[in-house]
Amino acid sequence: MTHLKKRASALALALLCALPLSACSGGKAPAAESTPPESSAPSQPPEPEPTAPAVPLVPWGTDQVVEHLFFHPLVAYPELAFDGDSEANGIDDYMVTVDEYNKILQHCYDNNYILVNMNDVWSEYTTENGETRMRRNTLMLPEGKKPLVISYDDTNYYPYMLDNGFTWKLILGDDGEIWSYGKDPQGKEVISQDLDAITILDKFVEEHPDFSLNGVKGCLSLTGYQGILGYRTQTDTDHPEAEFEANRQKEIAAVKPIVQKLKETGWYFGSHTWGHVRLSTISDERLQRDTQRWFDEVGSLVGPTQILFYPHGARPDGDHDQREPGPQFKYLQSKGFRIFASVGINSYEQVKKQISAVIIDRLHPDGTTLRWRRKDYLQFYDTWDIIDLDVRPNRAYDRNPNGPK
Numbered sequence: 001m002t003h004l005k006k007r008a009s010a011l012a013l014a015l016l017c018a019l020p021l022s023a024c025s026g027g028k029a030p031a032a033e034s035t036p037p038e039s040s041a042p043s044q045p046p047e048p049e050p051t052a053p054a055v056p057l058v059p060w061g062t063d064q065v066v067e068h069l070f071f072h073p074l075v076a077y078p079e080l081a082f083d084g085d086s087e088a089n090g091i092d093d094y095m096v097t098v099d100e101y102n103k104i105l106q107h108c109y110d111n112n113y114i115l116v117n118m119n120d121v122w123s124e125y126t127t128e129n130g131e132t133r134m135r136r137n138t139l140m141l142p143e144g145k146k147p148l149v150i151s152y153d154d155t156n157y158y159p160y161m162l163d164n165g166f167t168w169k170l171i172l173g174d175d176g177e178i179w180s181y182g183k184d185p186q187g188k189e190v191i192s193q194d195l196d197a198i199t200i201l202d203k204f205v206e207e208h209p210d211f212s213l214n215g216v217k218g219c220l221s222l223t224g225y226q227g228i229l230g231y232r233t234q235t236d237t238d239h240p241e242a243e244f245e246a247n248r249q250k251e252i253a254a255v256k257p258i259v260q261k262l263k264e265t266g267w268y269f270g271s272h273t274w275g276h277v278r279l280s281t282i283s284d285e286r287l288q289r290d291t292q293r294w295f296d297e298v299g300s301l302v303g304p305t306q307i308l309f310y311p312h313g314a315r316p317d318g319d320h321d322q323r324e325p326g327p328q329f330k331y332l333q334s335k336g337f338r339i340f341a342s343v344g345i346n347s348y349e350q351v352k353k354q355i356s357a358v359i360i361d362r363l364h365p366d367g368t369t370l371r372w373r374r375k376d377y378l379q380f381y382d383t384w385d386i387i388d389l390d391v392r393p394n395r396a397y398d399r400n401p402n403g404p405k
C-alpha cells in the first residue's frame with residue numbers, strides 16, 4: 001500500500017502547484033528573480049558563484065559504445081493506466097511509471113552516465129572523392145563518465161492517453177518554465193513538473209548538472225497525425241472546414257513558444273514519421289506523401305532534423321537497411337535523414353559505407369524489458385530494483401537471477 005500513500009502526497013503537491021505557479025518553483029527560481037541578501041551594500045561586488053572543481057576531459061573513442069535508451073510517455077497515474085481496460089497490457093508492455101523512471105535516471109547517474117546529443121556522436125564529412133559520408137566522432141567527456149543518449153518516442157500526447165493516466169500536454173508556466181498539464185483520477189486539473197518524462201529530466205539535470213554534457217537533455221521523436229506535444233497542429237482531410245483550420249492555427253501559435261523553450265533547454269527533435277507508418281511494408285507513394293506531410297506539419301514547427309526513428313522499430317525496404325541501402329532508405333536519406341534509429345537488444349550502430357547514413361538500435365526501458373531482459377540492462381540498473389509490481393498488472397516476469405538472454 002505504500003505506493004498509494006506516495007501517490008497521494010505527490011498529488012497533494014501537484015495540486016498545490018496548480019495554484020500559483022510562481023510560488024511553486026521548489027527552490028529553482030531563476031537567479032534573476034532572487035533578491036540579494038539585505039545586508040549586502042549596493043557597492044559590494046557580488047559573491048563569486050561557487051565553481052565545481054574542473055574535471056579533466058578525456059576522449060571516448062570511436063570503438064567505445066555510446067549507449068542509447070528510449071522511453072515512451074510515462075504513466076503518471078498507474079490506477080488509470082492499469083485499470084484492466086483494453087489498453088492496460090499494452091501500457092504495461094511499452095511504458096514505465098513515473099516512479100520507475102525516477103529510479104532509472106538515478107541509477108544511470110549513479111553508474112556514471114552523462115547525457116550526450118546524438119548529433120554530436122556522428123557527423124557528416126566529405127571524402128577525398130567529394131562524396132559525403134557519416135562518421136563516429138570521438139567525444140570529449142569528463143573523466144569517469146560514459147556517454148548516454150536518451151530519446152522519447154511519440155511525445156505527441158495522443159488523445160487515447162488522456163484517459164489512461166498520462167499527462168495531456170506541455171505548457172509554459174508563469175515562470176517561463178516547461179510544466180505538464182493533465183487531470184488526476186478525480187478529474188482535477190494538475191500542473192506539475194513531477195509527472196512527465198521531460199520536466200522530470202529537466203529537474204534532474206538541474207539538480208545533477210554533471211548528468212549532462214553542455215546541458216543537453218534528450219531527443220523528442222514526433223509523429224504528426226495527432227499534432228505535437230499535446231497541441232492539435234495536424235491537418236485532417238475529414239475536417240477541411242474553416243473552423244477546424246482556425247483552431248489548428250491557434251494550436252500552432254500555442255506550441256511554438258514551447259518548442260522554442262525546449263530547444264533553449266537542451267532538447268532536440270527527430271521524425272517518427274507523420275502517420276506512425278510501418279516502413280517495412282509501406283508503398284513508395286505513401287512513404288513520399290507521409291514524409292512530405294511530416295515536413296509540412298512537424299518540421300515546419302521544430303526545424304530541420306537528420307534523425308528518423310522507425311515506428312514499431314520496422315526497418316525500410318522490407319527490413320533490409322542493415323544490408324544494402326534500398327530505394328526507400330535512399331529516398332529518406334535524400335530528404336536529409338542521416339541517423340536511422342530502430343530498437344534492439346543493445347546500442348548497436350552501423351555506419352553505412354555506401355551512403356551518408358548511420359543506422360542504430362536503442363534499448364527500451366519498459367514493462368517487457370523490466371520483466372524479461374534483466375541482464376541486458378545491468379550496466380544501467382537492476383530491473384528488480386526498478387519494476388513496481390505493486391502497481392503493474394499481475395503478469396508473469398522472470399524471477400531467475402541469471403535471467404534469459
Ligand SMILES: [Zn+2]
Pocket residue numbers: 153154272276311312
Ligand atoms: Zn512509436
